[in-house]
Amino acid sequence: MATERYNAREVEARWQKTWNDKDVFVTDNDDPREKYYVLEMFPYPSGRIHMGHVRNYAMGDVVARFKRAKGFNVLHPMGWDAFGMPAENAAMQNKVHPKDWTYDNIAAMREQLKIMGLSLDWSREFATCDVSYYTQQQRLFLKFLESGLVYRKNAKVNWDPVDMTVLANEQVIDGRGWRSGALVEQRELTQWFFKISDYSEDLLEAIDTLDRWPDKVRLMQKNWIGRSEGLRVRFEFVSTAPTGDKTLEIFTTRPDTLFGASFMGLSPDHPISVKLAETNPDLKEFIDECRRVGTSEEAIEKAEKKGIDTGLRVKHPLDASIELPVYVANFILMDYGTGAIFACPAHDQRDLDFARKYDLPVKPVVLPKDADPASFEIGDEAFTDDGTIFNSGFLDGMTIGDAKNAVAEKLEAIQVDGTAQAERQVNYRLRDWGISRQRYWGCPIPVIHCDECGVVPEKDENLPVELPDDINFDKPGNPLDRHPTWRDTTCPNCGKPAKRETDTMDTFVDSSWYFARFTAPGHDQPTDPSAANGWLPVDQYIGGIEHAILHLLYSRFFTRAMQKVGALDLKEPFKGLFTQGMVTHETYKSADGQWLSPADIQISEDNGNRVAIEAATGAAVSIGSIEKMSKSKKNTVDPTDIIDTYGADTARWFMLSDSPPERDVIWTEDGVQGAWRFVQRVWRLISEIAENTEPRSGSLQDIDDKGLEVRRAAHKTLAAVSKDLESLGFNRAVAKLYELVNTISKAVSEGIDSSGKEYAVREAADFLVQMMAPMMPHLAEECWSALEHDNLISEASWPKADDSLLVDDTVIYPIQINGKRRGELTISKEASKEAVEAATLALDFVQKALDGNSPKKLIVVPQRIVNVVV
RNA sequence: GCGGGCGUGGUGGAACUGGUAGACACAAGGGACUUAAAAUCCCUCGGCCCUAGGCUGUACGGGUUCGAGUCCCGUCGCCCGCACCA
Numbered sequence: 001m002a003t004e005r006y007n008a009r010e011v012e013a014r015w016q017k018t019w020n021d022k023d024v025f026v027t028d029n030d031d032p033r034e035k036y037y038v039l040e041m042f043p044y045p046s047g048r049i050h051m052g053h054v055r056n057y058a059m060g061d062v063v064a065r066f067k068r069a070k071g072f073n074v075l076h077p078m079g080w081d082a083f084g085m086p087a088e089n090a091a092m093q094n095k096v097h098p099k100d101w102t103y104d105n106i107a108a109m110r111e112q113l114k115i116m117g118l119s120l121d122w123s124r125e126f127a128t129c130d131v132s133y134y135t136q137q138q139r140l141f142l143k144f145l146e147s148g149l150v151y152r153k154n155a156k157v158n159w160d161p162v163d164m165t166v167l168a169n170e171q172v173i174d175g176r177g178w179r180s181g182a183l184v185e186q187r188e189l190t191q192w193f194f195k196i197s198d199y200s201e202d203l204l205e206a207i208d209t210l211d212r213w214p215d216k217v218r219l220m221q222k223n224w225i226g227r228s229e230g231l232r233v234r235f236e237f238v239s240t241a242p243t244g245d246k247t248l249e250i251f252t253t254r255p256d257t258l259f260g261a262s263f264m265g266l267s268p269d270h271p272i273s274v275k276l277a278e279t280n281p282d283l284k285e286f287i288d289e290c291r292r293v294g295t296s297e298e299a300i301e302k303a304e305k306k307g308i309d310t311g312l313r314v315k316h317p318l319d320a321s322i323e324l325p326v327y328v329a330n331f332i333l334m335d336y337g338t339g340a341i342f343a344c345p346a347h348d349q350r351d352l353d354f355a356r357k358y359d360l361p362v363k364p365v366v367l368p369k370d371a372d373p374a375s376f377e378i379g380d381e382a383f384t385d386d387g388t389i390f391n392s393g394f395l396d397g398m399t400i401g402d403a404k405n406a407v408a409e410k411l412e413a414i415q416v417d418g419t420a421q422a423e424r425q426v427n428y429r430l431r432d433w434g435i436s437r438q439r440y441w442g443c444p445i446p447v448i449h450c451d452e453c454g455v456v457p458e459k460d461e462n463l464p465v466e467l468p469d470d471i472n473f474d475k476p477g478n479p480l481d482r483h484p485t486w487r488d489t490t491c492p493n494c495g496k497p498a499k500r501e502t503d504t505m506d507t508f509v510d511s512s513w514y515f516a517r518f519t520a521p522g523h524d525q526p527t528d529p530s531a532a533n534g535w536l537p538v539d540q541y542i543g544g545i546e547h548a549i550l551h552l553l554y555s556r557f558f559t560r561a562m563q564k565v566g567a568l569d570l571k572e573p574f575k576g577l578f579t580q581g582m583v584t585h586e587t588y589k590s591a592d593g594q595w596l597s598p599a600d601i602q603i604s605e606d607n608g609n610r611v612a613i614e615a616a617t618g619a620a621v622s623i624g625s626i627e628k629m630s631k632s633k634k635n636t637v638d639p640t641d642i643i644d645t646y647g648a649d650t651a652r653w654f655m656l657s658d659s660p661p662e663r664d665v666i667w668t669e670d671g672v673q674g675a676w677r678f679v680q681r682v683w684r685l686i687s688e689i690a691e692n693t694e695p696r697s698g699s700l701q702d703i704d705d706k707g708l709e710v711r712r713a714a715h716k717t718l719a720a721v722s723k724d725l726e727s728l729g730f731n732r733a734v735a736k737l738y739e740l741v742n743t744i745s746k747a748v749s750e751g752i753d754s755s756g757k758e759y760a761v762r763e764a765a766d767f768l769v770q771m772m773a774p775m776m777p778h779l780a781e782e783c784w785s786a787l788e789h790d791n792l793i794s795e796a797s798w799p800k801a802d803d804s805l806l807v808d809d810t811v812i813y814p815i816q817i818n819g820k821r822r823g824e825l826t827i828s829k830e831a832s833k834e835a836v837e838a839a840t841l842a843l844d845f846v847q848k849a850l851d852g853n854s855p856k857k858l859i860v861v862p863q864r865i866v867n868v869v870v
Numbered sequence: 871g872c873g874g875g876c877g878u879g880g881u882g883g884a885a886c887u888g889g890u891a892g893a894c895a896c897a898a899g900g901g902a903c904u905u906a907a908a909a910u911c912c913c914u915c916g917g918c919c920c921u922a923g924g925c926u927g928u929a930c931g932g933g934u935u936c937g938a939g940u941c942c943c944g945u946c947g948c949c950c951g952c953a954c955c956a
Contacts, residue, residue: 216950
C-alpha cells in the first residue's frame with residue numbers, strides 16, 4: 001500500500017483556504033439556533049505569539065468547534081489589547097511611532113494565529129487602539145460620568161522625577177524607578193476614579209452565583225473585596241484636638257474587646273497627626289520617616305512597630321474614669337476604616353508588639369476555654385481565638401458574638417457631641433479604581449478644563465477625542481502635555497478657550513468591555529443592546545490565572561455600570577471561566593553562567609543520564625530546572641518554528657495532551673515528536689481504511705463479535721470524549737482517542753473479513769475523525785475527505801452514541817477476599833444479586849479460602865465488585 | 871503570619887458519587903524488518919520473593935469502613951494568593 005506521508009504544511013494551508021473562502025466561521029447574529037459564546041483573553045500585540053497563546057487558543061478552539069458541531073450558533077472572536085506602555089518604550093528606544101509599532105505587531109501576530117487554523121470569526125476583529133473602539137469607550141466614560149460612576153479626587157502616585165512619569169507599584173523597585181533608577185517620590189495628583197466601591201457588596205454576593213468559575217478565583221476575589229463587619233466608635237477627647245475635633249472616630253471589628261483598650265492609634269496621614277506635626281518637630285520627623293519607608297515593600301514587611309505619643313487623651317466610652325493615650329503609629333493605614341484605631345494588645349498581635357515596646361498595659365478580656373481567669377496572662381503572643389469575655393464589667397461571661405452586639409447596642413444609644421457614639425458599619429478592602437495614566441498611548445479621557453466652568457465633559461457630537469499622531473518622545477514626560485496645539489480647545493459649555501485633559505485611561509478599561517463590543521463590533525454606540533443581551537454572558541471564558549482579580553473584577557464592575565447606563569442588561573459577563581496553566585520548559589546554562597536557548601543545545605544519553613552540549617561549540621551545558629517559558633531565561637520555543645516543522649495540528653495536539661489544562665505543561669521535544677507520530681499514524685490508519693472499505697457499505701445484519709467489539713469501543717469512546725470535551729478534560733479525551741486508534745488498528749490488521757466488520761470499522765473511523773476534529777481540524781478534514789464524505793467536517797454535526805452499545809452483556813466482577821483481590825468472575829449483566837453470590841461461592845479460590853465454613857459476610861456491589869469476608 | 875491547593879512508577883499523568891491503583895503517553899530495554907539508518911511493527915517496564923503464584927505499594931503516622939489514592943485526625947514537604955485591613 002502506497003500511502004503518502006502526511007504533509008501537514010500543504011494540507012493545513014489548503015483547508016484554511018477552504019474555510020476562509022466559504023466563510024465557515026463567520027457568525028450571524030440573527031441565526032436562530034441556541035447561542036454559545038467562547039472567548040479567550042485577547043492578546044497584547046507584543047510582536048510574536050508564544051506557546052502560552054498556542055495553548056490558550058487551542059483550548060478555546062476545541063470548545064468552539066465542539067459546540068459548533070453540537071449545533072450551537074457559536075461566537076468565537078479575536079481582537080487586540082493594543083494600548084499600553086511597551087509601545088511607548090519601543091518609541092523611546094527605537095524611534096518608531098507607537099501606532100506603527102502596534103499595528104505592525106498586530107499584522108505579524110494575526111498571520112501567526114491564522115496558521116494555527118483557529119475557527120475564529122475574523123470579520124469581528126478590532127484593536128482597542130482603533131479610533132472606532134476608543135471613541136465608543138469615551139462615549140461610555142461620559143455616560144458613566146453622567147450617572148455618577150466617575151469622580152475626581154486627589155491621590156498619591158509614585159513619581160519618577162527623572163523620567164517625569166508616574167510609575168505603577170510594580171515599576172518601583174527598592175524605592176527606585178525601574179528604568180531611571182531615581183528615588184521615587186510620592187506625589188499628590190488629581191485623578192479620575194471609577195466608583196467600583198458602589199458595587200462592593202453586589203460584586204461580593206454575586207460571586208456565589210458564579211458556579212462555573214474556579215473556586216480559587218472566587219476566593220481570591222472575595223478576599224480582594226475584603227468585607228468586614230464592625231463598629232465605628234467616637235471617643236471623646238479629654239480636651240479638644242488642635243483640629244477642633246471633639247471626638248476621635250475609629251473603626252473596629254472587635255468591639256467586644258473594648259474593655260481591654262490600652263491606647264489609641266492614628267495613621268501618620270491622619271488629619272490630626274498632620275496638624276500636630278506642624279508644631280511638633282519630632283512628630284514631623286517621624287511622619288516623614290514613615291512616608292519614606294512607604295515605597296519599599298520589603299521595608300514595610302519588616303518594619304518594626306513604632307509610634308510617638310501625641311499627648312492627647314481620650315475617654316473610654318464605657319468607663320469615663322479611664323483615659324487612653326493617643327499615639328501616632330506607623331502600622332495604621334489611612335485609607336482603611338477611619339485611619340484611627342483603639343488598640344487592645346491582649347487580643348491583637350500588632351497592638352501587642354507596640355504595647356510591649358512602649359510599655360503600655362496589656363489587659364486580657366477574652367478567656368480561652370478551660371483557662372483560669374485569675375492566672376491567665378498574655379506573653380508574646382496575642383490571644384485571637386474564641387473564648388469567653390471577662391474583666392469587662394457588664395460583658396463578663398458573654399461569648400464574643402454576644403459581646404459585640406451588646407457593645408454596639410449600648411453605644412448606639414449614647415449621644416456624644418450630638419450624634420450616636422457608635423454605629424455599625426461594613427467595611428471593604430476594595431478601593432475605587434483610579435484610571436488616570438499620565439501617558440500617550442491610551443484612550444484619552446474626554447473632558448475639558450475651563451477656567452470659567454471647571455471640569456466639563458466633551459460633547460458627544462465632538463467625539464472622538466483623537467490621539468494626535470505628531471508626537472515625539474525626545475523628552476521625558478507625557479507627549480500630550482507638551483504638544484503645541486492638541487491641548488487647546490474651546491469649552492463645550494461657555495465656548496471660551498480651554499484645555500483638554502491630557503491623562504489617558506488605564507488599559508484595564510479597554511479590556512473591561514471588549515467582550516461586549518464583539519457582539520456588534522461596528523455599531524455606532526458602544527453596544528447594540530439587543531446583540532449584547534443576545535450573546536452575553538460569555539459561556540466559556542479562557543485565560544491565565546494572572547487575571548484572576550483585576551481584569552475579571554473590573555469587567556464585572558463594567559458590566560454592572562453598562563447595565564446602569566442602558567448599554568446592556570445583565571450583571572455578570574462571564575458564566576464559565578477557565579484558567580489554564582503555563583507552558584514551561586527546561587532551562588540550560590553554559591559554564592560561564594549564561595542562559596542558553598533550547599535551539600542551541602544538543603541532548604544525549606550517557607549511562608542513563610541526560611547530558612547537554614552547546615551545538616555550535618560542543619561545550620558542556622548544565623541542565624537546569626523547569627521554568628515558565630521566558631525571554632530572560634531563553635527557554636522559549638517559537639510556535640512558528642514548531643508549526644513550520646510539524647504543522648499546527650501537532651502543536652495543538654501536544655498542548656492538549658498529557659497535562660490537565662489547568663496545570664502547567666512541560667514542553668519537550670520528545671513530546672512533540674510523539675504527537676507528530678500520532679498524526680502520521682492516524683493518517684496511515686484512515687488511508688488504509690479508506691482504501692480497503694467502501695463508504696456507507698457493510699451491513700449491521702451479520703455483525704460478529706469482533707465487529708461488535710469495535711462498535712462498542714467506538715461508541716463508548718464517543719460518549720466519554722463528549723463528556724470530557726464538555727468539561728474541558730482535553731488530556732482525558734486525548735488518552736481515549738489513543739485507545740480507540742489502538743483498537744481500530746488492531747481490528748484492521750486482523751483483517752476486515754465480513755460486511756459487519758466493514759460497517760463497524762467504517763463507523764469507528766468516522767467517529768474517530770469527528771472526535772479529533774476540534775483538536776486537529778486540518779488532519780480531520782483531510783481524513784474526512786479521504787473517507788469520501790462530501791461535506792466539511794467543520795460543518796458536520798457531532799455523532800450520537802448508541803446507548804445500547806455503552807454497556808456490555810457481561811460484567812467482570814473482581815472478587816475480593818477480605819478486601820484483597822483474589823480473582824474475577826465473568827457473569828451476565830442481568831444476573832441477579834443471588835446469582836452473583838452463588839457463582840462467587842462456587843469459585844475454586846473462594847471455596848479454598850472458606851475452607852468449608854460459610855462466609856461471615858458477602859458484599860455484592862451490582863456491576864462493580866464482590867467482597868467475601870471469611 | 872493568614873487563606874487556599876497539592877503530594878500516585880524513571881517522567882507527564884489516569885482512576886466516575888469510597889469498589890480490580892498505575893489507563894494513555896513519554897523515556898528506557900529487548901526483538902522483527904533493513905546492507906545500514908530513519909520510519910514502522912511486536913514484547914518488557916512500581917518494588918520485593920525462586921516460578922505457579924505470593925507479598926508489598928498512592929509523602930509519613932494513626933483512624934473510620936467488608937473495602938481508602940479517594941473520607942477523618944495529626945506530621946512533613948511543595949505550590950499559589952493576600953499580607954500591618956484594626
